[in-house]
Amino acid sequence: MSMVFCRGCGKEIHESAPTCPHCGAPQSIASTQGKALFSSYDQVPWYRKNWFAIVCFLIFTPGLLVVLFTGDVYYESKGQLKTYSKGAKIFLIIWSILYIIGALSRG
Ligand SMILES: [Zn+2]
Incomplete structure (x- = not known):
């Protein structure tokens, strides 16, 4: 409990x-x-959790893009379940696209 x-x-x-x-x-x-589908952080699947978004952000940017485009990313703050704000998502999507373009052009 x-x-x-x-x-x-x-x-x-x-x-x-x-x-x-x-x-x-x-x-x-x-x-x-x-929009939120879960009532506690424990119910959130691992690929929608904050740590997974951070791992993707650091080592696998296309994964972060997929996560952001297909739904929300959840995190816990003071016992409350929260999602990334729209502004944060847009920033991360733009950052990811620029990063991927940069990686491809270095190719
Ligand atoms: Zn109360």
């Missing part, structure tokens, strides 16, 4: 609780963001 922090009041609650028992705030990320 693991605990998460309420998105409303910040108190510790059980990760599977649909609403906070202290303040009643809904806890499902899907209900507030629409």
Whole structure:
């Protein structure tokens, strides 16, 4: 059993609780963001996790591009599941394309 922090009041609650028992705030990320498919970082597949994006960023840039184009990258902050912002994704996509072009032209 693991605990998460309420998105409303910040108190510790059980990760599977649909609403906070202290303040009643809904806890499902899907209900507030629409796009997110997971309610905790443990449910996120490894290829959608922050560390995998960083590994791709460092050693396999085309992989990062595929990850970014096919969905969101998730990370955990203060017990909350978050995704890369649109701005961060666009920056990484542009950076990846420039990197690949650079690598090809050195060929
Ligand atoms: Zn609460």
